[in-house]
Each structure stands twice: as structure tokens, then as C-alpha cells.
Amino acid sequence: MIHDEIVPVLDFGSQTAQLICRRVREAGVFSVLVRPDITPAELSAMRPRGIILSGGPASVYDDGAPSMDPGVLEMGVPVLGICYGMQLACKAMGARVSRSDNREFGRASLDVHRRSALFEAIPERTTVWMSHGDQISDLDAAQLETLASTPTCPFAAARSREDSDRSFFGVQFHPEVTHTPHGVDILRNFLYEICGADGNWRMSEFAEAKAAEVRQQVGDKRVICGLSGGVDSSVTAALLHMAIGDRLTCVFVDNGLLRKNERGLVETTFRDHFKLDLRVVDASEAFLSDLAGVEDPQEKRRRIGSRFIDVFKESAEDIPDAHFLAQGTLYPDVIESGHGHSGHAANIKLHHNVGGLPEELGFELVEPMRELFKDEVRKLGEVLGVPDQIVWRHPFPGPGLAVRVLGEVTPDKLHVLRECDEILLEEIVAAGLYRKTSQVFAVLLPVKSVGVMGDGRTYESVVALRAVETQDFMTADWARIPYDVLARTSNRIINEVRGVNRVVYDISSKPPATIEWE
Numbered sequence: 095m096i097h098d099e100i101v102p103v104l105d106f107g108s109q110t111a112q113l114i115c116r117r118v119r120e121a122g123v124f125s126v127l128v129r130p131d132i133t134p135a136e137l138s139a140m141r142p143r144g145i146i147l148s149g150g151p152a153s154v155y156d157d158g159a160p161s162m163d164p165g166v167l168e169m170g171v172p173v174l175g176i177c178y179g180m181q182l183a184c185k186a187m188g189a190r191v192s193r194s195d196n197r198e199f200g201r202a203s204l205d206v207h208r209r210s211a212l213f214e215a216i217p218e219r220t221t222v223w224m225s226h227g228d229q230i231s232d233l234d235a236a237q238l239e240t241l242a243s244t245p246t247c248p249f250a251a252a253r254s255r256e257d258s259d260r261s262f263f264g265v266q267f268h269p270e271v272t273h274t275p276h277g278v279d280i281l282r283n284f285l286y287e288i289c290g291a292d293g294n295w296r297m298s299e300f301a302e303a304k305a306a307e308v309r310q311q312v313g314d315k316r317v318i319c320g321l322s323g324g325v326d327s328s329v330t331a332a333l334l335h336m337a338i339g340d341r342l343t344c345v346f347v348d349n350g351l352l353r354k355n356e357r358g359l360v361e362t363t364f365r366d367h368f369k370l371d372l373r374v375v376d377a378s379e380a381f382l383s384d385l386a387g388v389e390d391p392q393e394k395r396r397r398i399g400s401r402f403i404d405v406f407k408e409s410a411e412d413i414p415d416a417h418f419l420a421q422g423t424l425y426p427d428v429i430e431s432g433h434g435h436s437g438h439a440a441n442i443k444l445h446h447n448v449g450g451l452p453e454e455l456g457f458e459l460v461e462p463m464r465e466l467f468k469d470e471v472r473k474l475g476e477v478l479g480v481p482d483q484i485v486w487r488h489p490f491p492g493p494g495l496a497v498r499v500l501g502e503v504t505p506d507k508l509h510v511l512r513e514c515d516e517i518l519l520e521e522i523v524a525a526g527l528y529r530k531t532s533q534v535f536a537v538l539l540p541v542k543s544v545g546v547m548g549d550g551r552t553y554e555s556v557v558a559l560r561a562v563e564t565q566d567f568m569t570a571d572w573a574r575i576p577y578d579v580l581a582r583t584s585n586r587i588i589n590e591v592r593g594v595n596r597v598v599y600d601i602s603s604k605p606p607a608t609i610e611w612e
Contacts, residue, residue, distance in 0.1 A: 099292055100140050101285065102128045106150030106160045106178050113568060114146055114176065114270045114281075116467055121282050124300075126465065134165040137590035139301040144172045144289035147179025149268060153228055154181050154191050161188070172261040172288045174212075177226055180264030184252070187236035187262070191228055196246035198266075199275060204250055206242045212253065212263050213241060216276050221251070222267035223274045229266070238262070263288065270453050272565075304462045305337035312338060315417040316459060319344045319409060320402070321372070323360035324490045326422030326463065329475040329547045333462055334420055335370060336478060343371045343416065343455045345409050347402065350378025351494030351503070363484065373413075376492030377405045379588045385496060389540075391612035394503070410457070419457040424463050424471065424567075462503040467566045468532075488533045489567070497612035501540035506593075513539045513591045514557045521583045522561070522575075529571045534561040536587075537600075545595030554595040557587060562609055570604040 101118050105111045105127045118125035123143065128136075137145065145166060152159040159392040164186040168172055175183040181191045204222045204549045222244070230249045233240060237258040242251035247266055263284065269277030283431050285291045308317075317332055321327045321344040334342045344364060357374070364372050384397045410416045426533040463471055468489065475485040491497055498515075499507045514536040522534050537558040559580070564570035584597040600607075 098141065099123060099295065100142055100497040101125045101144045101146060101289070102132075102137060102140060102142055103146045103148055104128055104130050104132065104166070104179065104258050106130050106148050106177070107559040108149035108176075109153065109568065110268060110270055111148040111150075112465075112467070113566060114148055115368065115465070115609075116470070117270050117278060117281050117286065118565060119295065119470070120147070120280070121285055122295055123285050123291045124295040125134060130160045130162050132166075132565055133163055134169050137166065137171075138169065142171055143291050144174065144284065146213075146284075147173065147183055149177035149179060149225070150179065153193070154178070154185050167260055167262060170261070172263070174284050174572070175262065175264035177266060177268060179293070180252075181226075181228055181230055183262060184230045184233075184236055184238065184264060186240070187260070188232070189236035189238060190232040191230055193227060194247075197227040198244065198247060198462060199226075200224065201269065202244040202247070203252075204242050204244055204267065206251075208239065208241045208253075210241055210253055210263075212251070212265075212280060212283050214283050216279060216283075220276050221274070222265075222269075222277070223271050224267050224326070226266060229311070230245075230264075238264075240513065248287065260394075261288070269302055270610070271569075297470070298477050301333065301336070301474055301477050304333060305595060308334060308460060308462055311458075311460060311533045312341075312418050314341075316341045316343060316413060316415045317418040317420050318406065318413060318416050318457070319420040320406065320422075321346045321360065321364065322422075322490065322492070323356060323484075324422070325468070325471055325475065325485060325487050326424055326489070328364075328481055328484045329471050329478065330420055330422040331364070331370065331464060332478040332480050334460070334567040342420075343373060343413050345373045345375060345406065346456060347405050348374065348376045348378050349381040349398070349401075350505075351398075351496045351508065352517045353490065353495070358564070363481075373409060374404055375409055377401070380405070382503065382505065384398075387502060389501045391497060394496050394612070395493050398496060402492075407456070417456075417458060418460045420460040420462070422471075423461045424466055424468060448468075458556060469565055486529060488531075488535075491610055494580065497610055500611060507538055510555065510591055510593050511557075514538070514587050514594065516588045517590065518559055518583050521579055526575070527573075527575065527579065531561050531575075532564045532567070532570065533609055534559075534573075543596045545547070547595065552595045554593050556596045556598060557591075557594050558598050558600050558611070559583065560600045560609070560611070562604070564604075564609075567609065568604075569571045572601045572603060572611055575599070 103114050115125040185191045202224045206218050235257045238252045239255050244250045250262050250266045269280045319331045340453040346360050364370050384401050472485050496503050520534050539556045561573035562570040563573045
């Protein structure tokens with residue numbers, strides 16, 4: 095394993111399962127997601143300090159609901175069950191789980207009744223985030239005792255009684271989300287007060303371990319890295335260069351869907367700074383031809399992914415001994431594509447870099463950052479010495495501007511969007527807001543509106559501006575950009591970009607919206 099102190103998280107399909115891992119890592123203990131049906135023997139081989147059972151969308155009594163080996167609870171290792179994980183464990187120990195007359199979704203007031211190690215230094219009354227329709231009862235049958243309750247959930251937290259052979263703790267709420275103010279403190283109590291963790295995991299150790307893992311995976315073969323110039327692929331390239339040196343060849347594909355001046359920036363940055371073997375392939379005509387007449391966003395992503403694979407296959411023919419393709423896949427990509435460990439995560443949207451490659455391509459996949467969030471990637475980039483202007487660059491989707499031109503993608507629409515996006519970024523940087531926002535971009539809408547310019551009527555395109563703030567890109571809130579910055583941006587776009595006469599600002603959070611519009 096990557097570290098000798100580890101807390102595995104059994105993934106039962108929650109959209110925030112990986113967020114649990116992230117909180118544990120932030121606390122200084124390494125954590126990974128594992129499949130829900132992992133055996134006690136497999137867990138024991140990890141020598142875990144503790145085990146966490148995630149939440150999930152199912153009910154424990156549903157047909158096909160994810161389950162676990164009851165032996166996990168008998169390993170002599172502290173176990174923390176969260177929401178569904180608590181219910182599943184309590185059911186396995188003999189408690190009763192049933193549908194409640196009072197569902198809890200959102201904030202709830204928690205009253206702590208027993209001051210145990212889990213609630214050490216936590217206020218006796220605090221706010222927690224609930225998301226459940228089932229509740230636990232008959233705790234005595236499972237040798238459990240109540241620790242906390244809410245007005246409608248009498249067993250909101252519980253633990254094994256002192257006369258029990260188990261070390262189990264369960265919470266019905268979600269301590270991993272920011273809506274539970276003391277959630278991080280509760281997780282730290284579990285890690286340090288209950289599991290006795292040392293907390294010495296660092297990103298530098300992850301980099302060294304992943305580099306060793308890559309060397310073991312690829313042997314003496316050559317790796318091709320799909321380089322876009324964004325944070326994810328750049329850090330991937332830096333990590334691979336650290337691992338295998340000149341056996342890395344980076345391929346940058348100009349798909350015709352890039353931001354303004356993107357190609358030149360990538361060429362100068364990576365050839366001059368990293369001294370990498372960089373091949374640039376201009377496939378813009380092929381990509382745009384594939385997208386002609388296509389309006390459905392999933393179909394856009396599918397076609398872009400298909401062409402992406404074709405281009406790499408052709409490029410690889412000129413790279414001798416290339417057996418592996420590296421991609422900067424992150425965990426939010428995996429979750430949104432429905433590839434969680436439990437098999438129960440929803441498919442929100444397709445990502446062209448998730449799900450493996452077709453056999454006919456002839457490459458094996460290398461995804462060293464598949465378990466990381468965006469903020470962890472930035473930390474990794476700093477450890478690897480990637481320049482700040484790259485590490486802190488805002489994310490750019492793999493399908494490029496194709497998913498920011500709503501509806502059919504054409505060269506004229508791409509030109510309009512590039513100019514609008516460039517103006518928006520210029521104003522955000524000038525206002526000192528670039529590092530204070532997580533992602534900022536423009537979207538060209540498939541509608542036109544009536545306007546007046548001079549004394550004449552116009553009927554032109556509408557552009558939406560999107561700016562969000564987030565830590566992990568699994569959830570996000572819209573950024574409160576000052577009105578004067580928005581006003582300058584709107585004024586410049588309408589005056590400088592022909593074909594646009596109206597600018598709107600997106601104030602949707604994620605969820606229910608996603609960050610990208612498509």
C-alpha cells in the first residue's frame with residue numbers, strides 16, 4: 095500500500111464517499127475507497143488503523159442493495175458507519191432498520207447525550223447534515239448505546255457498549271460535508287482518539303509512492319501522455335517525468351476546441367520549462383467534422399472521445415515501443431461517469447477520459463491521479479515543482495469549448511465564444527479574482543435576443559458567464575463577482591464581440607446544476 099497507516103472506506107455508492115477519503119487525508123491519515131464486498135482477509139492485509147463505512151442511496155432492505163461481509167465488524171479494528179453504513183452495520187449486529195415516518199434531508203439540530211471519544215470537545219448541541227429516510231431501532235439487540243439524537247431521529251449516533259467485543263461507532267448524519275460544522279472534528283476524533291493514528295501522511299509521500307507504482311506498472315516501456323495544458327494533464331506529465339524520465343512522450347492534440355492562444359502556450363511552456371518530448375498534432379478539421387450537426391451533449395462527448403482515441407492511435411505509430419497511455423483522470427470524473435466502487439453511483443455525464451480504452455487501441459491505461467480531488471492535484475503539482483501559473487490554472491473540460499457552445503458547434507460560434515471567454519478572464523485577472531475563484535468561463539447559448547445598437551434593431555446571440563467557488567468540484571457555489579466587474583465584462587463583450595447583444599450571469603449552485611452547462 096502507499097502508506098503503512100491507512101483507513102479504507104467501503105464505498106456503498108454515496109456521491110460523497112470520496113469526500114470522506116479527502117477529509118481523512120486532510121487530517122494526515124492516508125485513505126482509499128474499496129469495494130463494499132471486500133473480505134476481512136483483504137482488509138487485514140492493509141493493516142488498517144480503522145475502517146469507515148460510507149453512505150449510499152439504497153435502503154438496506156432493498157433487493158440488490160450493496161452489502162458487506164459481517165466479519166468486517168469482528169476484525170478488532172475500530173469501525174465508523176456513516177448513514178447507510180451505520181444502518182447496514184447495525185442491521186448486521188442485530189438491530190432493526192425500517193422506513194421512518196420522519197425523513198430528514200438537510201440541516202438538523204443534534205443533541206449529544208453521552209460524552210464519548212467520538213464527540214470529544216464537540217458542543218452538546220450542534221448542527222449536522224442529514225440525508226435519510228430510514229432509521230435504526232432495537233439497539234439493545236445489537237449491544238449498542240445511544241450517543242446523540244435529533245428531534246425526529248432518536249438514534250442519530252451510537253456506539254458499541256463497553257461489554258461488547260466490537261469497537262463500532264455510527265452516525266446517521268454526514269460528517270464529511272461542510273454543512274456539518276464540526277464534522278471534521280468528529281472524523282479527527284475517530285482517527286486519533288479512537289483509532290490512535292499518528293497522522294504522518296503527506297503529499298510528498300504520495301508522489302514518491304505513485305512514481306514507484308508507475309515504474310512497476312510500465313517496466314521499461316514508453317508512455318504517451320495526453321497533454322492538454324490544463325492542471326490535471328500537466329501534473330500527470332510532471333509525475334510521469336519524475337517516474338520514468340525520457341521514456342515519456344507527451345502528445346498535444348489541437349482539436350479546434352481550444353481557448354484563444356492555447357496551443358502556443360502549451361508548446362512554449364512544456365518544451366521550455368519541462369524539456370519534455372512534446373508532439374503537437376493538428377486534428378481540428380477532423381474533430382469539427384465529427385461534431386457537424388450534433389446537438390446532444392453526451393453525443394458530443396462520445397464523438398470527441400472516439401476521435402481522441404483515433405488520433406492517439408495514429409500518433410503512436412510514430413512513437414516506438416509505446417505501450418501505455420497516461421491520462422489526468424480525477425475522482426470527480428470517475429464519480430460523475432458512474433464508475434464508483436459500489437456500482438451504484440449515478441451516471442451524470444460522460445467524461446472522455448474515464449472508463450478505459452477499447453482493446454483495438456493497443457494501449458494500457460495509466461491514471462496516477464484517479465483517486466485525487468482537484469485541490470490535492472494542485473498540492474501534488476507544487477510538490478513536483480510545476481509552475482504556479484499552471485498549478486493554479488482554472489480547469490478546462492476535456493471536450494473543450496464543444497460543451498460550452500450549446501447546440502451545434504461551428505467555427506463561427508467557436509470564434510465568438512473564444513473572444514467572450516478571453517475578455518471575461520482578462521477582467522477577472524485584472525480585478526484580482528482569478529485565485530479567489532475556482533472556475534470562470536463563458537457559454538454561448540443556442541438562443542438569440544432582440545437588442546438595440548445605435549438606432550437599429552439587432553437580433554443576436556446571448557452569452558452566459560459562469561464563475562464558481564469550490565474546494566473539491568463535487569459541490570460548488572456561484573461566485574459573488576462584484577457588480578462593477580460584471581458590468582465592465584458585459585460592456586466589453588457586447589462592444590467588442592460581433593454577434594452578441596446580451597450577457598447573463600449564472601447563479602446556480604452544484605447541485606442541482608453541474609459546473610459545466612453540458
